[in-house]
Amino acid sequence: MKSSVITFPGSNCDRDMDVALKKFGFKNKMVWHNDIELPKSDLVVLPGGFSYGDYLRCGSVASKSKIMQSVINFAKSGGMVMGICNGFQILVESGLVPGVLLRNKYLAFICKNVFVKLDNKNNHYFKNLDKDIFEFHIAHNEGNYFCTPEQLKEIEDNNQIAIYYCNNLGKIEEKFNPNGSIKNIAGIFNKEKNVLGMMPHPERMIDNCLSGEDGSLFFKNLINSIK
Amino acid sequence: MRVNEKIAIEHGLKAEEYKKICDLLARTPNITELGIFSAMWNEHCSYKSSRLHLKKLPTKGKKVIQGPGENAGVIDIEDGDAIVFKIESHNHPSFIEPYQGAATGVGGIMRDVFTMGARPIANLNSIHFGSSQHKKTKNLLRGVVHGIGGYGNCMGVPTIGGQTSFDKSYNGNILVNAMTLGLVKKNKIFYSKAAGLNKPVIYVGSKTGRDGIHGASMASASFDEKIEEKKPTVQVGDPFTEKLLLEACLELMAGDSIIAIQDMGAAGLTSSSIEMASKGKLGIEINLDKVPCRETKMTPYEIMLSESQERMLIVLENGKENLAKKIFDKWNLDFAVIGKTTDTKNIELFFNNEQVAKIPVNTLVENSPMYDRKWKKSKLPKKNKIQKKDLKNIKIIDVLKKMLSNPNVCSKKWIWEQYDHTVMGDTIQKPGGDSGVVRIHGTSKAVAAAVDSSAVYCWAHPHTGAKQIVCESWRNLISVGAKPLAITNCLNFGSPEKEENMGEFVECVEGISEAAKYLTFPVVSGNVSFYNQTKEVGIKPTPVIGGVGLIKDYTKMITMNFKNEGNIILVIGKTEGHIDQSLFARIILDEKNGPPPEINLFNEKNNGETILKLIENEYIKSAHDVSLGGILMGISKMCINGDIGIEIKRPNSLLSKFEYFFSEDQGRYIIEIAKSDLKKVTSFLEKNAVHYDEIGTLKGKSINFDEKTIVPIDELRTYNSNWLTDYMG
Numbered sequence: 015m016k017s018s019v020i021t022f023p024g025s026n027c028d029r030d031m032d033v034a035l036k037k038f039g040f041k042n043k044m045v046w047h048n049d050i051e052l053p054k055s056d057l058v059v060l061p062g063g064f065s066y067g068d069y070l071r072c073g074s075v076a077s078k079s080k081i082m083q084s085v086i087n088f089a090k091s092g093g094m095v096m097g098i099c100n101g102f103q104i105l106v107e108s109g110l111v112p113g114v115l116l117r118n119k120y121l122a123f124i125c126k127n128v129f130v131k132l133d134n135k136n137n138h139y140f141k142n143l144d145k146d147i148f149e150f151h152i153a154h155n156e157g158n159y160f161c162t163p164e165q166l167k168e169i170e171d172n173n174q175i176a177i178y179y180c181n182n183l184g185k186i187e188e189k190f191n192p193n194g195s196i197k198n199i200a201g202i203f204n205k206e207k208n209v210l211g212m213m214p215h216p217e218r219m220i221d222n223c224l225s226g227e228d229g230s231l232f233f234k235n236l237i238n239s240i241k
Numbered sequence: 242m243r244v245n246e247k248i249a250i251e252h253g254l255k256a257e258e259y260k261k262i263c264d265l266l267a268r269t270p271n272i273t274e275l276g277i278f279s280a281m282w283n284e285h286c287s288y289k290s291s292r293l294h295l296k297k298l299p300t301k302g303k304k305v306i307q308g309p310g311e312n313a314g315v316i317d318i319e320d321g322d323a324i325v326f327k328i329e330s331h332n333h334p335s336f337i338e339p340y341q342g343a344a345t346g347v348g349g350i351m352r353d354v355f356t357m358g359a360r361p362i363a364n365l366n367s368i369h370f371g372s373s374q375h376k377k378t379k380n381l382l383r384g385v386v387h388g389i390g391g392y393g394n395c396m397g398v399p400t401i402g403g404q405t406s407f408d409k410s411y412n413g414n415i416l417v418n419a420m421t422l423g424l425v426k427k428n429k430i431f432y433s434k435a436a437g438l439n440k441p442v443i444y445v446g447s448k449t450g451r452d453g454i455h456g457a458s459m460a461s462a463s464f465d466e467k468i469e470e471k472k473p474t475v476q477v478g479d480p481f482t483e484k485l486l487l488e489a490c491l492e493l494m495a496g497d498s499i500i501a502i503q504d505m506g507a508a509g510l511t512s513s514s515i516e517m518a519s520k521g522k523l524g525i526e527i528n529l530d531k532v533p534c535r536e537t538k539m540t541p542y543e544i545m546l547s548e549s550q551e552r553m554l555i556v557l558e559n560g561k562e563n564l565a566k567k568i569f570d571k572w573n574l575d576f577a578v579i580g581k582t583t584d585t586k587n588i589e590l591f592f593n594n595e596q597v598a599k600i601p602v603n604t605l606v607e608n609s610p611m612y613d614r615k616w617k618k619s620k621l622p623k624k625n626k627i628q629k630k631d632l633k634n635i636k637i638i639d640v641l642k643k644m645l646s647n648p649n650v651c652s653k654k655w656i657w658e659q660y661d662h663t664v665m666g667d668t669i670q671k672p673g674g675d676s677g678v679v680r681i682h683g684t685s686k687a688v689a690a691a692v693d694s695s696a697v698y699c700w701a702h703p704h705t706g707a708k709q710i711v712c713e714s715w716r717n718l719i720s721v722g723a724k725p726l727a728i729t730n731c732l733n734f735g736s737p738e739k740e741e742n743m744g745e746f747v748e749c750v751e752g753i754s755e756a757a758k759y760l761t762f763p764v765v766s767g768n769v770s771f772y773n774q775t776k777e778v779g780i781k782p783t784p785v786i787g788g789v790g791l792i793k794d795y796t797k798m799i800t801m802n803f804k805n806e807g808n809i810i811l812v813i814g815k816t817e818g819h820i821d822q823s824l825f826a827r828i829i830l831d832e833k834n835g836p837p838p839e840i841n842l843f844n845e846k847n848n849g850e851t852i853l854k855l856i857e858n859e860y861i862k863s864a865h866d867v868s869l870g871g872i873l874m875g876i877s878k879m880c881i882n883g884d885i886g887i888e889i890k891r892p893n894s895l896l897s898k899f900e901y902f903f904s905e906d907q908g909r910y911i912i913e914i915a916k917s918d919l920k921k922v923t924s925f926l927e928k929n930a931v932h933y934d935e936i937g938t939l940k941g942k943s944i945n946f947d948e949k950t951i952v953p954i955d956e957l958r959t960y961n962s963n964w965l966t967d968y969m970g
Contacts, residue, residue: 023573024481026397030666062664064395067481123390123659153394153661215663223669223680223795 015040015240018055020085022047022076027062027099027215034217035059038233047079056240057094058085060101062153062215072115072156073103082108094138094240095209099154102201102211111204111211112169113161118154119194125153127225128192130177130200130214131184137207139176141239147184148177148228150200150214152192157213159195159202169202176201176210244275252279252455258610265604273541273590273598278605280455280508280546281515284771287609290737291769294750302763304726311432312353312504314765315425316727318791322681323427324688325359328367328420328731328787330770334475335417336464339384343368344392344478345550346419351396352504355487356553358431358494359423362665363679364393366403366419367692367731367785371412373648373968378407381415383969388478389419390659395480396487399668400660401677404692404785407648410700413464413775418731420787422690424681431494433503435521435556435582440500442514442525442580443562445569446486446552449510450535452476453548463736464775482551482574489572490553498561505552511545513554514580515588519606521556524585529592533575541590541597556582616743621702625821625835632899637873637950640829640903644870645877645960647828648968655965669795673882675720675866676788680795687795689723691788696781698837701822703745707752707784708840712907714788715760716866719849720910722799722856723790728757730767730786735779737771745782746771753784759842760849762788799856801865803883808862808939809919810887812872814848814909815932818900824870825903838905845908851929852910860918860925867909872936873902875911877944881958886941888948892934913939 017040021028028044035042035057043053052058065076076082082104089095089110097105105111118124132146161169169175178198180186191198193213201212219229242248249259252275262270262278270278284290300308306323307315313327331346351361366389371378382405393400398421453476493499501521503513510532518525529541535549557565562578569576583589588605590598644650657672669687670678676689693713699706711728718725730753735742746769757764773780792798820826821835855861863883867875880886894901914922919935926933943953 024395024484026395026484026664030664033666063397064481064484067395067479069481122387123394123661125394125661125663126658151663153663155394218663218666220666224666225663 015056015237016054017042017057017059018045018053019059019061020045020047020081022065022079024065024067025061025063027217030217031059031061034220034229034233037220039237045081047081049081050084052084052088057096058088060097060104062099062101065100065104071107073100073107076104077107086110089209092206092208097211098215099213102213103156105209105211110209111202112165113159113202115156116158116160117156118158123155124192127151128214129180129182131180131186132177133175134173137203138239139210139236143231143235147180147182149226150216150228151218151225152214154213157193157195159199161196166196172205174203174205175199176203177212242272244269244272249275252276253283254279258282265608271598273545274600276542276546277511277598277600280511281605282609286508286512288769289610290612290614290771291746292611293613294747297750297754298764299754299758300763300765302727302761305763305765306427308765309767312356314727314729315357315430316765316789317427318686318688321427323425323430324789325354325357325423325425326421326729326789327353327766328418328729328785329353329768330731330733331417331419332414332733332770332773335385336415338475339381340388340391341475341477343385343388343417345476346417347389347392348478348480348483348550349506350419350421351398352483352506354421354423355490356431356502356504357425358429359425360491361398361421361423363422363677363690364398364400364419365677365690365692365787367694369406369408369411369416369783371407371415372409373407375409375412379969385417386656386659392478392480394661396484397664399662399664399679400657401662401668401679402672402691403657404694405653405656406694406696408696408781410781413778414773414780416733416773416783418785420692420729422688422789429494431499431502433501433517433520435501435517435523437500438582438584440559440582441557441562441578442527442582443555443557443565444532444552444577444579445555446574447479447482447549448533448535448575449544449547450549451539451543451547454543454546463772476548476550478550485572485574486551486553489569489574492568493565498558498565499555500558501556503554505554507548509546509548515602515605517554517556518588518602524583524587524589524602525580526583526589527580529590531577531579533577541592614737614743615740616747617740619703619744619748622834622836625832627820631830632897635829635899637946638952640825641873641877641952641957642960643828644824644874645957646964647824648964650824650870650874651964652962653965654962655969669798670721670800674801675717676723678721678792678798685794687792687798689718689721689790689792691717692785693717694783694785696783697822699749699784700781701835701837703748703782704752705837705840707749708756709837709907710784710786711753711756711760711762712840712845713868714786715762715849716910718788718790719852720799720801720864720866722797723792724853725760725762725788725790727763727765728786728788730764730784732767732769733773733780733783733785734771735774742779749782749784756840756842760846797856797859799861799864801863801879801882803879803885803913803939804862806885806939807916808913809916809935810937810939811912811914812909812934812936813852813912813931814844815906816872816896816901816904816909816934817906818896818904819906820900820904823903823905825899838907840907847929848908848910848931851926851931852912855922855925860914860922861912862915863913865911867911871903871905872911877957879911880944880954881961884954885939886943886945886954887937888940888945889937891947892936
């Protein structure tokens, strides 16, 4: 399986993603934002970081960079595109997934483990996972997902909510919401479910010496379900 | 403008220093030259009050590749790998403008580290604020934490540890000390010594603006009521540009184009160019028209003294200009050939085709002033005698509650959750433990790092207090299973022109030196910050020690959380009942006098080395050093983190329970071992002449004293975790 990780100026989780993808069997290539063409890929990842310093709205400048036209075409033709953290912000800014990401409710960067619940396994990202509640890791300042009531209805009607913030038992309540996201949304799909944007970093959970191993389950499943 | 003594004094120079400049040049300097002298000769850059004493520090050792004098220190961690590290202060700017001050402090220290070719792999910080009751404290704390996070998070370097203290002596002068560790291959370390003639001098990074002019001079003066006017001297940070600069520099460093490289930190283009020339015993010629400027009509004076951030100066091999330019173009950074090395041993500046400065380099460096300032020796205070009646009405549970929620003891999670501590995917011990630990990527090794200060001890007796901090750093590393290798120090003091403050400095340096020598724990880098005082009020003497250690097999790393019920808890090291200057004395007995606990370096070393052997043989399940608040504070934290309780049996001792549980004798650890290993462990301890007390067994979910007092862990956790969150609102 071939994957590509895009490096934008200011990306800083690109190496971590590269390490994780390779660990679980992907042949990964790093792709520079100024390139025009994507290498042949089964999966394209927009990594976390602070692309262009996030000095404008997070992800907005990156969404206009040269490589993004290829990424958008790839996604529109059904290719799998995953955006993590700043990558999620870039997906939102490029219109590949609906909604926006606002500043965290408590106006502070937050770095900690959280639990998330999968809502929909009818997709390549989660299809064979045998549990619903995962311990993932977040590290962001702008992860507060927001959309209009009409958008929300559409998202819900199309089963586009990928993961919710919850507690260790899977309870989805406001008090387990770290950043104020509407409906505790931690990640969403596009309509076709080939594009996934999420705030948590599965690549930081791939080793029992680190924060935990639920990321390993995610990546193992990911490569098997793409095959 | 014609320069005279009055103008020189406005630049922070003394009248006799100005006279010395005129003598050295054999003429009156012009304004640009005066600016350069004032930048090089201020306390911050010249170490004129401290140099004489810093020589006393042990700086060499088997593991030391580079000691003080370069951008950062370098130590050998085997297999061709080396760690570059340093701590630096950004106190004055952070008080004036907390967000930018702290942010650029973090940016500056990371630049020092990657200037040497190392990729930063961990950040730490030591921050000191005024009393929590003081009106400025909350905003300063919030601003500083946001600033540290804002810069470090964007750079993608994990902040793995730190220390936060509150004391009213910092009401008018907070301390923000930032430390960075970087990883480099031993054969790819870059230095700042220029070499060769007619080599191109390259400017890369951000453009030069009018920010931060005289920043280093500001950092070399005391504060007064006009402090708000100094805001323009604070630099503005741009972590995004620094991230690009980091990647571009490392890309260029992968080849063999660089002869010397130096970041533009304090005193900007002035100190970077002069340091490279001075170390290489060369001259340097700069055409200021070529310097990329952010603003129009900048004068030579402004260009030379700007402290705009995210800039580097490089001496390149001839013919490598295009290759280098390509890399910096790729990262969208400015690149300009601004000068060349010469054999004149002068720094020569040109602007609009005119020579605007010509100064012999040695006058700025070797001939800079050095003072043997007067200092006053401090006396060891008399011991207090605790009266039995003082203790009569005190309940242990009330002490626990008060201590765990004390600002200096309480959980700092509110702070470190705002720092990305997991990026780079190698953080195996997060903040909140004795040391932060990161793996050396792709190997079985890990490095541990901790920052410590004990201003209260140093205030009571500088020499003993300073020794204590070195020992505490050593213990914090040992507690996670790391072999201590070397330290960096940030020496924060009041005015060196006051005999008391200068005495505190001298004796602290001597204390650090004594402990570091004994423990073979050399000082490889550091920074001195004087004039931490507002009008006549100085801070408590606050040397901060950053320690670094190596764990050869990271699977053997130890954490402080209790692991399993049924395991036995030992206190290693003898408890003598020293209450003076302890947290107990200060917040329970309201007693602020008396000497700090004594340091027995033999025991310190012996206890530490014995613990390391026990860890190596996998006997220790959890460990924590005994520090602020004594044994019971240590145990409480281990319970809270492990969510396991303990049944405590106080060993037979002549001490009262308060003296036993809350004294702050040094050289002690709390360790957890399996019951089945008890015999082997205790006989090993006896064989090594290490004192130990068996004090309890892990059981349940509460701390249980002699079956009388029972305190649930959840209650302890609430005391510990709520104070800071509630305080910050």
